[in-house]
Amino acid sequence: MIPELGNFALILALLLALTQGTLPIIGAARGIPSWIALARPVVQGQFVFLAIAFGCLAYSFVNNDFSVMNVARNSNSELPIQYRIAASWGSHEGSLLLWVFMLSAWSVAVSVFSRHLPDEMVARVLGVMGLVSVGFILFLLVTSNPFDRLLPAALEGSDLNPLLQDPGMVIHPPMLYMGYVGFSVAFAFAIAALISGQMDAAWARWSRPWTTIAWVFLTIGIMLGSWWAYYELGWGGWWFWDPVENASFLPWLVGTALVHSLAVTEKRGSFKSWTVLLAICAFSLSLLGTFLVRSGVLTSVHAFATDPARGVFILAFLVIVIGSSLLLFAWRAPKVGLGGKFDLVSRESMLLANNLLLMVAAGSVLLGTLYPLIMDSLDLGKISVGPPYFEAVFVPLMTPAIFLMGLGPLARWKQASLPELMLRLRWAFGVSVVTALLMPFVMGEWKPLVSFGLLLAFWIIATIFVSIRQRLHNSGQGGLFTKLARQSRSYYSMHLAHLGIAVFIIGVTLVNGYETEKDVRMEIGSTVTMGGYTFRFNGASPVSGPNYQAMRGDIDVLRNGEKIRVMQPEKRTYNASGMAMTEPAIDTGLLRDLYVALGEPLEDGAWVVRVYHKPFVDWIWFGCLLMAFGGILAVTDRRYRLKVHSKHVETTTVVAEGKRVASNAGLAAGGKKA
C-alpha cells in the first residue's frame, strides 16, 4: 500500500511540475497575472508530493518491505537502521528520487526567498525549474520506478553495497546532489534572463548567492567523496580521476568560473553573455555527469548498472534541455551587448583569463573522461585514460590560474598598471620564493616538485597578506580592529576561499612528496618503524558486527618507546553479499596521518599489514572546508541581507501598484533597472 501511495504521489508531482513548467512561463510572456501567480503555490505543492513519495520509499526501507524490488536489492534486515534510511538513496532509482526531491526543495527556497524579485521573473525561473523537474520525474516513472514491486516478495534483501555502509557515504550523495541541483537555479535565472532579454547587474546579484550556495554544497560533496575514498577504500589515495569523480569535478570547475564571472557582471556589468553561457554549462555538466554515471556509456572500464533504455532517455533529455538552452543563447545573447569596457591589464581581464583557464581545464578533464568513448565511436580502438594524463594536463593549466589568483584581487577594475602591480607584489613574490625553496629542507629532503607546489601555495598566502594590508591602509582612520571590522564579509570570503586553495595545495604537495608506506609481514609482537613512530602488532581477533564478520587487528603505536595509542584496523566480510572490505584505522593529526590497513592473514597469526605515514594529508580536506566557508561567508554578506529588508517595504508598494497597472515584463524590468 505504502509504495503505491508513493507512486501516486510521484505521478501527482509530475502533473504539478508540468503545470509549473508551462502556465507561469506563458503567463509571464502574455501578461496574465493569475498564471504568473500560480508559480509559487504549484512549486510548494510539488514539494509536498515529492516529500510524500520520498517518505514512502524511506518507510519501505525502514520496514524491510522486500516486496519492493528496490528495497530487496539494496537493503537487508540485518542492516542497521541509519543505513536502511541511507539505502533509500543508495540505489539508482532512489538517488534520482532524491535528485528531484532536492530540485523541488531548491524551487521552494527560490519561491520563498524571492519576494523582492519581479513576479514575472520568478514565474520564469520557477517555470524553467519545473520543466527540468518534469524530465526527471518522467525518467523515474518510465525507466526507473523506485516503487516497482517484486512478486513474490524476496525473503531477504541482498544488502546495501558494503562500500556505501559508512557515515561519509550517507551524507556524500545528498551534498553532491544539492550542488548539482543547485546549479539549476543559476541555470533557470540565466534562461529567464535570456527569455526576458533582461540581463543586468540586478540579474547577476539575484543569481549570485544561489550559485554560491550550490558551489558550497558541491565543494563539500566532492570533499566528502574524496575523504570517503581515502578512509574507506583502504588504499590511502584520495583522488583517482575516475569518471564518476570527474563527473562531479566538471561542474565544480565551471561553477567556480561562474561564481567569478557573476562577480564581474554584478560589479561591472561586463561578461554578460559569458556568464549566461557559464550558467548553462555548469548545469549542463551536472546533467551530463548524471548521464555518464547512470547510462553506462563508460562501462568499458568502470561498472555501473547498465540499462540502454535509461541511457537513451537521459540523452534525449540532455538534447532537449541543453540543446534548447544553447539555441536560445545563440538567438538572444547577441542582443545583450558587451557591457563595460576594460583594458588589457585590469581585474576584469585577469578574471576573464582565469575563467578561460578553468574552462580549458574543465574541457581537458571532459576530453579525458570521454576520450575512450570517442575513440571507440570512431572505431579507433579502445583505450583507457588514467591519472597520468589528467595530472599532465591539469597542473600546467592551474599554475597560471593560481598565479593570477594572487594578482587579481590587487588589480584595479577597468584599468590596472602592470609595473605598479609588480612593485606592490615584489615582497610577496620574494617571500614566497624563499619560503618555498627552504620549506622542503624542514621536511627533510629538497624536491623540485614540492618546492614548486609550495611556491604556488605561499604565493596565494603572501598576496592575501599584501591585499589585506593595503586595503586596511586605504580604509581611513581608526585602530587595526576597527579597520578590520570595516571590511565587508564578501571581501573576507574571497580571501578565505583563496586561502583554502593554498591549504589544499600544501596538503597535496606535501603528501605526494613525503608520504611513506610499508607493506610488511607482521608476526605477533613484531614491530615496524616509520616516520618516528613504531607500530607493534599484537595479533588479530575475530569480532562480529551487525551484518558482517571481521578480523580486528590490534596495533600499538609507540613514540620514543611510549605507547600513544592503539589502532584497530579491520578486515570485514559482509554476510549477505560475501564482499570483503578493508576498514583501515587512521590516527588523524594536524601534521600527519597514521594509516594502518590489514592485508592477508598468514600462518601462525601473522598478517600482512600496510602502514602509511601521510604528512599534511588532512590539509587537503581542510582546504576544501575553508573554500566552502568562504562561500558561506559570501552569501551572508550584508548587502544580501539588506536587500531582503529594504525590499520588503518596496514589494508592498510594488504589489499595490501592480494591482492597478497590468503587469508587464518589460515595464517591471525597466523599473528594477532604475
Add this chain to the structure above:
Amino acid sequence: MTRFLLPLAAFIVLVVFLAVGLGLKPREVPSPLIGKPAPIFQSQLLHEPGKMLASQDNLGKVWLLNVWASWCVSCREEHPLLVELARSGIVPIYGLNYKDKRDLALQWLNQYGDPYTVSVVDPEGRIGIDYGVYGVPETYVIDKNGVIRHKQIGPVTVESLEKKILPLIKELQG
C-alpha cells in the same frame, strides 16, 4: 550570431559521440584473436623477477589469462570470484600484470588475495598489444593447443562465469 552558435555546435558533436557510444557494447566486441593461436610471450614473474615464464610452457592444459593491474578499480570487483575459482582448482589462472609497478602490484595481491598460479609482468604493455588488450580487466580462455577460445572484456561476473566460461572450460578439458 555565428560565434554564439559555437557552443551549440560543440554540444551537437558531443551528443553524436554519446549517442554512438550508447549503442556500443564495450563488452561484446568479438576479438579477432578468437580461434587463433594465443600470441607467444615470455616475461618475468611478478614474485620472482629472476624467473621467466613462456606461454608455450602451458601447452597441453586449459588455462585462463587474466589481465589485471593494481590501479584498476573493476579488477577489485572480479577479484573475489577469481580467488574462489582458483581455490576450486578447476582451472589455473595466470595473471598478466599490465602497466603496473611491481611493489604496488605485490601489495595489491597481499591485500586482496592472490588467485594466480603465477603472474607475469608487462610494465610497458607490450604483451597487452599482442593480445589486443584495451581495458583492464580482461580474461582469455586458452585451450590445450594454445588457441584463444574466449575473451571476456571487463570484470568476470558470476553470470559470465557460470554461463560461458565454466561450460567452455569443461568442454575444452573433456
